[in-house]
Amino acid sequence: MRIYRFILFVIINISSTLHGFDKFSFIKDQSIYIESTISTSLIINGENHGVSENIERTIQKINELTKEGAFIQGVTYSLQKTGLATNKFFKVDDKYDYTFIKTQSGKETFKTGRFGLRDFPILPSKDLLIGESYQAGASYLLTMFNKKIPDLLLDINFVYRYLGDEIVNDTKYSIYSARGIINQEKGKALFQSYQILKILGFSDTIFKFNQTEGIVSSIEEIFDWCLILNDFTVIELSGRTMTAAKTPPPLPVNNMIKIIENKQFSDITLNKDLLLSINIENIQFAPDSPVLMDSEISRIESVIEILKSAGVSKFIIVGHTANVGDPGIQLKLSEQRAQSVFNFIMKKYTFDINNISFTGKGGTQPIKSNETEEEKAKNRRVEFIILPN
Template sequence: MVMFKRFLCVVCFSFISFFAFSIDFAYGLAAGQMYRVVGLVEETVSVGGQSYFARVLNKSSISVEKAEGNRVFCKAVYVTAEEFSGLSLSVFNKQEDSVSEYWIDRLGNMEIDDSYRYPIVRNVPLFPGRELEAGDVWSASGYEVHYFDELGIKEPFKFPVNVSYIYVGPVSVDGNVLHRFDAEYPVFYRRKAEVSSPDAPVEIRGYSRQEHYWDVERGMDMFYREEFYFALVLNNGAVFEFDGKANAKVVWASPLDKAAVVDAVEKDIDRLDVPDASVESTEEGVKITLDNIRFPPDSAVLLPSEQDKLKKIAEILRKYPDRDLKIAGHTALAGTAEGRQKLSIERARAVAEFLLSLGVRSPEQMLIEGYGATRPVASNATEEGRKKNRRVEIIILEN
């Protein structure tokens, strides 16, 4: 499925002067800071006279590693997930994760190798380095970099954009004063070099219109909205159209005290008498493992006993409402690899949708992933081992 995922480089900023809403915007990241950006893309994709609607969840976790002069070095993990439609609820099925490293200076200029897939939109926003008052405008150059693995294309499709900005001024949002500026750019780009693959993109046209909202007192970007349309022309003449909207917000969270959470969850598992459950600290966060989670053969329908177990787990998860969850499904070694993979995703989805029905999280706070039988924790030669491998993991994520 070909999609425009719309990862922008959203970071916090500080201001140098503030008087009568005259502001000199500048990025103000400091070493040791960590934050994440959660975004949702809703788009209609059209090709060959057929259209489909897609919802894509984008999450990025950014860590500022060090500062050097007027710039900082960042490491980021980007996760994308597509909506997985169920009978009454929807969860997002994780598609990929990717790591990036880049430098960014006070005005927003990035130094990043094109081999990194994200962020897709770069040098946007880019600040002018002077004080701005409501109504002031400026322009700057940015660019976008897209990968189209779905088409079998390995090299990136990179094109420049000339962005027009306007500082709209202060606005009141939920009783808080934020500062809005808009960014807009048209796109018309045609590759000059010849490409050999018939599926390679050679031309793109369209536009992006963005609204950004900044909290000056806290020195951070609260959220942005985007409307976009792009028509992508392939070398074989096929045209993909993407018509949609996106939004994202920045979330700051204190580090997860994994040791304390593990201890508290262990006590809750004992208190609630949750069978076949264990908890441990991992790099991702705190993982609750449910061994031998039972379904009818080759089915993803939760048995009543498992629903009772998950109701107890839900009580535990409600204690950490600000932390996102990942639900991972695993199977024993039976059937085909394709069948095991499909079943593990469906069972993770069943658990996620049941937790959603209990109001544990919103769909945007939960991802599912299936591993089939690729990550066994015991031998599949014995029934006891297979019980351990038929498991679902619920990870309370660090960031």
Template sequence: MIFNKSRHSQLTVIILGIFLCILVSTPPLFAKTFKFKYTKGSTEKILSTTDEDVFINGQKSNHSTITNRITQKTTDVTEDGQGIMEVHFMTAEEASIENTTNVKKWGKEYTSIYSTSPQGTYQISDKYFMPVVRNVPVFPKKDIQIGDTWVAQGEEAHDLRETLGIEKPYKIPFIANYKYAGTVNENGKILDLITVNYKITYKTPTKPKNTDYYPVKNYVYSNEKLYWDNERGALIHYNEEFSIMFEMSNGDIYEFIGTAHAETTDIEQQGTQENANKIQKQLNDLDIDNTSTELTDRGIKISLEKIQFKAESSELADSEKIKLQKISSILADMPNDLLIGGHCAKWGSEESQLSLSEERAMSVANYLLSIGAKTASQIFTKGYGSTQPVAPNDSEENMARNRRVEITILDN
């Protein structure tokens, strides 16, 4: 009996030892490893909107609504999992007061090429000014449980070339504080909620070249909620509250206080010659005259030459509305965003040509919006004046061709 009891005790010890080894070697329940996952050839669109109040020396200067449209293509993935990214940034200006549909004007553009690690850290040259916020989020190389916190270094890089003459990105480093707050259910999809905040008090270490007017002190506060898809290894959307203050070398103080929101979606690449030929056939079958298609670097462009507006105005003629209704049926099969470009014949001043081309592009965009071709967040406009003629402005026929609107189905 003693022998049997002794063997039973030894067996218990062995089992307990094995159990403890399993506990030690097994990640805690609900722990996750977070990292970015990159797929060569994939393209995503990030659409962010910033609403901010601008103050100069304590007095409110203006309110600004800024739309940033970002297309990000993974051109390669390295053996250690880094993504090589080619990224196009466009900052849309606020639409005019007369425009009540929230269609945005196509604004300033940037292109950047950089790499990002699976943890989220950037390697980017100083010749690139975007993105502004870099190394957020950054994940540790360990399992994370709900409630866990960590810190990581990030930076903001501001483009002050036009305002202050600073020729390189003006970088402000910071330490970000992270917390894995748990999971949320969004339309049946489980996303991970990660909070991040940082505060910056930063003195410019050296006076920039070529200017005596520059930020000597910088104060930044950011509080963000990140919604993460761990299966995809990607950020789906985020919300941010922020406050930025620049104390200038002459004592001026600039403050920017507001909120930001961004959504990430996949882009279906429509820009193939096969699709361009298909759209041209559809235009022909619908008997839409004076239209043509062309495959460009941005996507498939549908050109409407000799487009008719009421005399010296941007109001569409009824005949053109019928054309756009037919074209809308073609665009319904394309989920991508649209860039509506307006063009004029060469007459009058350059300023008047540019203004009229912008108004006509907006008129087409608003009509497409009114008939449900796209939502306001999917349509952008740009006026080119008479800078891109398709024919010499030496006859009424050629000038009519130059009075055109182009609809580009955007791939980037």
């Protein structure tokens, strides 16, 4: 009996200990890298339409500190798995640039861009006991993969529960669960717009808050949604999302610049914006073709040498053309050229195919005015956008 009384005493003392409420921390100019892997199964009227695999790679930089939080600039690359069964790879499906203000509790006010998840997770505004709960609303993006209905931004009510703390490698984490269900009242106007009779389902998540860094370091989500349309079409979406976040170490930019200068690489430049990128200007392909000229192989090898010297293993290859001719044709050609570079790299080097992706921008992002042949040559380039490992 004494043993049982002792165990009961310990449990009571643990569960009655207040947990000091968590807050997001913000340091000016600090960057946070977030990577989400999403697997979604789509069923329409009982017919299986397959499973999509997506990755979202995000970098967010704290530009300014505010009274209640921070002003943050972000960019998210949405990648979709494509290709044949024996040769699947991730291609950039979309890119979002955005700015927002975030409070220490996690409340977000977006200034520009970003059609997606907002106000999640929200941290508690008071001390909590283990097992104690609180509620907060959020905007939740439901990706439809369906021509009838676009992606939906839903109002969700989340019930959060504090589950306790854990220590891993001397770092203390707060662990929370959250269950989200649709706010049917707020969704009425949206439902009517797209002939939706009802949406049922849930999002269940577990997330860990890093008390040392003041960031949410991981989120695991299981979701299951069912849409019933006015014509009684039934759309079922289910799957899981795994998200990890970290503050990445700075890249050795000065060393990379020295390599470019010392080896006198031709028309290879380093650019620093929200992310670091390397440009190969005036890159040569066969006319109006994605076929890479043999003369350009050494320049691509030079870029890989720079990346490897910096320990880079994740990057996005972006093809650009001069803004000449039909924009649609130029967009397609720029993507095909980026894929040619991707194919060459994957054939020659041992990079993980899931870490390298590509896209094309046509002539929409010139670095020169495009008025002279020399300026057009500089706009005709391949860009390597460097992501944290």
